[in-house]
Amino acid sequence: MKLIKYITGIALMSILLHSCSGAPSESIPSDSYPDIIPDYIGVTIPEGIAKLTFEMADGTNCRYEMEREGDTLWYTVTSWRKGDKKATLHKSFPVYISSDPIDPYIAYRLIEPGYESWHNIVIAQRELATYKESRIVSNRANDMGCVNCHTFDSGNPKKMLFHARGKGGGTVFIDEDQVRIINLAQIGAQRQGTYPAWHPSGRYVVFSSNNTRQCFTINEYQPIEVYDTASDIILMDLQTDSVMLVPQLSLETRMETFPSWSEDGSTLYFCSAASVENVANNRGQVHYRLMSAKFEDGQFIGEPEELFGDDSCSVSFPRYNDGYVLFTHTAFGTFPIWHDEADLWMYDIETKEAFPAEILNSDKAESYHSWSSNGKWIIFGSRRLDGRYTRVYIAHYKGNGEFDKPFLLPQKNFKHNTLRLKSYNIPEFIKGEVKDYEKAVSKLFK
Amino acid sequence: MMKKRGKYIIAALLFVVVFCIGALFQSYTAIIQGQNSLFLFTGDYFRETFAASWPLSHLLESFFLQFYEIPMVGPLLTALIVTLIFLLYSFFSQRISSPFPIVEVFQIVDAVALACFSWIYASMAETPLILFKILLISFGLALVALFAKKKEAVKLKIWKIAVIALFVIGSALFISISKDIRSVETTAKVRYATYKGDWNTVLENVTPKSSIERPDLMPYAFLAMGYTGELGERLFTYPIQNIEDFDMEGIQSIEGNYFNSLLNYYMGNYNEALHHIFQYSCHFPHGITHFSLSQMIRYNNLLGKYSMVRKYAQILIHSPRYSTSASKLLKRFEGAQDSIPPAGHLSSVARTTTNNPQYDLLQLSLAGINSKIAQERFLCYLMLQGDLDNFVEAFRIFEWERIPRHYEEALLLAGVDPNEFGISAATQKLFYEISFAMAQADIPTVDRMAKGSYWEYHFRKQKEGAYDSGLDFDL
Numbered sequence: 001m002k003l004i005k006y007i008t009g010i011a012l013m014s015i016l017l018h019s020c021s022g023a024p025s026e027s028i029p030s031d032s033y034p035d036i037i038p039d040y041i042g043v044t045i046p047e048g049i050a051k052l053t054f055e056m057a058d059g060t061n062c063r064y065e066m067e068r069e070g071d072t073l074w075y076t077v078t079s080w081r082k083g084d085k086k087a088t089l090h091k092s093f094p095v096y097i098s099s100d101p102i103d104p105y106i107a108y109r110l111i112e113p114g115y116e117s118w119h120n121i122v123i124a125q126r127e128l129a130t131y132k133e134s135r136i137v138s139n140r141a142n143d144m145g146c147v148n149c150h151t152f153d154s155g156n157p158k159k160m161l162f163h164a165r166g167k168g169g170g171t172v173f174i175d176e177d178q179v180r181i182i183n184l185a186q187i188g189a190q191r192q193g194t195y196p197a198w199h200p201s202g203r204y205v206v207f208s209s210n211n212t213r214q215c216f217t218i219n220e221y222q223p224i225e226v227y228d229t230a231s232d233i234i235l236m237d238l239q240t241d242s243v244m245l246v247p248q249l250s251l252e253t254r255m256e257t258f259p260s261w262s263e264d265g266s267t268l269y270f271c272s273a274a275s276v277e278n279v280a281n282n283r284g285q286v287h288y289r290l291m292s293a294k295f296e297d298g299q300f301i302g303e304p305e306e307l308f309g310d311d312s313c314s315v316s317f318p319r320y321n322d323g324y325v326l327f328t329h330t331a332f333g334t335f336p337i338w339h340d341e342a343d344l345w346m347y348d349i350e351t352k353e354a355f356p357a358e359i360l361n362s363d364k365a366e367s368y369h370s371w372s373s374n375g376k377w378i379i380f381g382s383r384r385l386d387g388r389y390t391r392v393y394i395a396h397y398k399g400n401g402e403f404d405k406p407f408l409l410p411q412k413n414f415k416h417n418t419l420r421l422k423s424y425n426i427p428e429f430i431k432g433e434v435k436d437y438e439k440a441v442s443k444l445f446k
Numbered sequence: 447m448m449k450k451r452g453k454y455i456i457a458a459l460l461f462v463v464v465f466c467i468g469a470l471f472q473s474y475t476a477i478i479q480g481q482n483s484l485f486l487f488t489g490d491y492f493r494e495t496f497a498a499s500w501p502l503s504h505l506l507e508s509f510f511l512q513f514y515e516i517p518m519v520g521p522l523l524t525a526l527i528v529t530l531i532f533l534l535y536s537f538f539s540q541r542i543s544s545p546f547p548i549v550e551v552f553q554i555v556d557a558v559a560l561a562c563f564s565w566i567y568a569s570m571a572e573t574p575l576i577l578f579k580i581l582l583i584s585f586g587l588a589l590v591a592l593f594a595k596k597k598e599a600v601k602l603k604i605w606k607i608a609v610i611a612l613f614v615i616g617s618a619l620f621i622s623i624s625k626d627i628r629s630v631e632t633t634a635k636v637r638y639a640t641y642k643g644d645w646n647t648v649l650e651n652v653t654p655k656s657s658i659e660r661p662d663l664m665p666y667a668f669l670a671m672g673y674t675g676e677l678g679e680r681l682f683t684y685p686i687q688n689i690e691d692f693d694m695e696g697i698q699s700i701e702g703n704y705f706n707s708l709l710n711y712y713m714g715n716y717n718e719a720l721h722h723i724f725q726y727s728c729h730f731p732h733g734i735t736h737f738s739l740s741q742m743i744r745y746n747n748l749l750g751k752y753s754m755v756r757k758y759a760q761i762l763i764h765s766p767r768y769s770t771s772a773s774k775l776l777k778r779f780e781g782a783q784d785s786i787p788p789a790g791h792l793s794s795v796a797r798t799t800t801n802n803p804q805y806d807l808l809q810l811s812l813a814g815i816n817s818k819i820a821q822e823r824f825l826c827y828l829m830l831q832g833d834l835d836n837f838v839e840a841f842r843i844f845e846w847e848r849i850p851r852h853y854e855e856a857l858l859l860a861g862v863d864p865n866e867f868g869i870s871a872a873t874q875k876l877f878y879e880i881s882f883a884m885a886q887a888d889i890p891t892v893d894r895m896a897k898g899s900y901w902e903y904h905f906r907k908q909k910e911g912a913y914d915s916g917l918d919f920d921l
């Protein structure tokens with residue numbers, strides 16, 4: 001035992017020495033913050049999140065010391081180049097700790113940011129307090145078909161659904177140990193489900209049913225445009241397993257998509273655009289509006305109301321919280337992740353005004369987002385790191401439509417973000433750990 | 447001593463034979479296998495590898511396979527592994543006693559047989575994975591045998607030497623004359639030459655004669671001729687039967703994506719080249735390969751997306767094979783700023799491509815990409831469709847120093863004034879002679895004179911009633 005301790009001690013010492021080797025003994029103080037990647041300067045994090053790791057953006061060596069003062073962590077970074085006689089001691093930067101709790105897990109899909117095909121797709125989960133990532137289900141379970149659109153019933157890790165495409169495919173519903181697959185296209189409205197939204201009561205799920213296509217631009221900065229040629233909203237009653245087309249949300253002349261419920265389930269928010277002929281060539285004319293529809297006793301009541309939008313923008317992924325709807329704002333179209341101009345905006349239900357959530361946005365795409373179960377945090381996908389591979393950011397909600405500076409989901413080593421050849425897709429908060437359903441789902445496809 | 451030496455002589459011979467046969471008949475196959483491999487020292491890579499079956503063999507295979515991309519290293523490593531299988535298994539069979547005496551009789555022969563069958567199987571498979579599976583099993587058996595007491599080595603009898611020779615020569619012959627293996631090698635050679643832009647090799651290997659048996663390789667020849675400027679001169683000397691023989695548009699196979707990626711690269715349509723290389727990657731176990739990573743670096747560089755160049759270079763640094771070159775590349779692109787569109791620019795104004803080659807080529811031209819290959823391919827599509835009115839229109843747009851033969855043939859069919867277009871006297875003469883023969887219903891003469899010309903293709907399509915446009919040329 002002593003010997004093991006001795007060897008471990010020697011190993012740790014050598015690692016420590018190695019990490020500091022070449023560090024000059026003297027340093028010159030600097031008035032500026034260190035240029036670190038990811039930018040964690042002044043971000044707000046939840047208590048207990050995994051340690052933030054970063055490096056100097058210009059690749060120089062660095063080490064840091066961290067000190068906690070109340071609800072603020074102060075990071076003091078020293079950086080130096082190989083061969084420097086003196087290091088630079090940068091101005092200490094703060095990281096604020098919020099007392100608002102956050103859900104312990106997040107779920108996302110890992111997929112290549114590619115085109116029509118894919119290879120490995122995994123719906124994974126990540127414990128926020130650690131770097132532990134584990135599988136919920138992968139497309140090995142359905143013979144390398146697509147798995148997508150995972151959704152939880154109000155963040156409940158025991159109740160979820162996702163689509164598993166391919167031969168024998170359909171929508172997989174998980175309720176604790178009960179795993180079943182239903183091909184929505186074979187019942188009721190005979191439409192395939194795409195974007196789902198689980199009603200807070202847990203009884204209903206609305207899906208948009210989209211006919212999605214792609215076109216490819218010639219040497220344009222944005223390489224792909226993904227668009228719908230048609231889309232409608234369907235409602236599923238999980239008590240009877242029946243599916244019906246919602247007539248007022250399935251107009252022939254319009255495309256309805258991205259359904260999302262209010263907290264109490266009395267309102268469905270969604271997006272709707274006028275149908276356009278030859279969408280690929282006229283994609284600049286496709287402008288989705290933010291809409292709402294009233295829902296009561298399992299039925300939609302009255303005509304939908306247009307809340308926001310005009311012919312200069314397009315709305316995607318409306319998500320309600322605290323009197324506001326957070327949505328993705330683009331110049332046109334329905335697939336923001338390929339749009340560099342895509343930003344997160346807030347719509348104030350009371351004042352009927354929409355405004356950009358500036359602090360969340362970058363010059364690259366911000367896209368899918370969702371609220372934590374207590375409405376105090378948001379998680380969203382952004383391509384700000386390299387323009388192609390979506391990474392997950394988390395931001396604290398201050399209230400009154402305002403956010404604190406977001407932070408990149410911490411990894412054990414920042415380089416993981418560079419080395420991972422997958423995008424993080426549909427990040428969602430979950431209230432606990434989800435079981436590995438790989439085997440159970442595989443059985444559905446045998 | 448002699449008995450021991452016999453085993454090593456067999457091993458040396460086996461090594462030499464496997465290497466020579468590999469170098470002669472499978473060297474390009476090995477290069478392509480190397481291109482399609484992936485080995486990275488990254489967490490995700492190991493996680494994905496261990497999530498699949500036979501992870502150790504996959505790991506071993508990927509590690510070795512990455513070096514196959516270097517010419518002649520593939521055959522060398524294959525020879526080494528086959529020899530190792532032989533040595534490890536013979537070590538096992540010499541130490542472990544079998545309850546069946548017949549097994550003892552075939553000692554050494556069984557190891558040669560195992561090595562030869564593994565070699566043949568690996569040569570016929572898409573990747574040499576089986577070799578690594580057998581190698582691991584043999585290694586395991588040899589480990590077990592370490593604990594067994596060594597038996598007395600069996601003397602190599604004449605019949606054994608004859609059987610071993612039969613196995614080795616038989617395997618070598620099988621691989622060298624196998625039609626499938628040769629076909630795969632030709633494809634690999636043509637693919638590699640296209641990647642390298644070695645058009646002479648492409649055209650030497652895809653000839654009008656060879657295309658009768660391998661029409662699937664014709665698109666490579668047409669791409670090469672587009673580059674060398676011979677498309678309008680030689681297209682119809684190939685046995686092209688349909689417009690589908692011209693390219694691989696819309697073909698979502700490994701071959702189709704490989705070809706389309708290179709075609710679009712050579713035409714200057716780098717977004718489409720990237721699109722196809724992504725699609726290509728999806729056919730492989732990790733959804734990416736060394737080749738696709740290096741091509742993505744190439745295309746992103748041309749598009750001015752240096753962030754992506756750096757990302758892929760940083761990934762390749764974790765590959766033992768590409769680490770050094772990736773480090774150099776990273777240094778070269780350090781701090782390079784992405785070429786981004788001006789503020790307010792919207793991609794909705796950009797021209798797009800679909801899976802309609804003719805439309806796509808037109809869009810390419812409208813997008814301002816003045817690719818000679820694209821222009822000539824566009825003319826060829828119009829000819830192949832029998833759309834001669836539009837052919838004439840398009841032909842007028844481009845400038846010609848000398849009109850290629852097939853274009854002259856198409857122009858004459860379209861009924862243009864030969865002098866206005868400067869059509870050569872020889873082609874005019876031939877055209878009138880064929881017209882005369884047709885008027886006389888002298889079909890054998892027409893067939894003979896039109897052979898290898900656009901007219902031959904055109905008359906056949908007319909006869910088949912296959913043109914959509916329903917063109918009617920009353921000669």
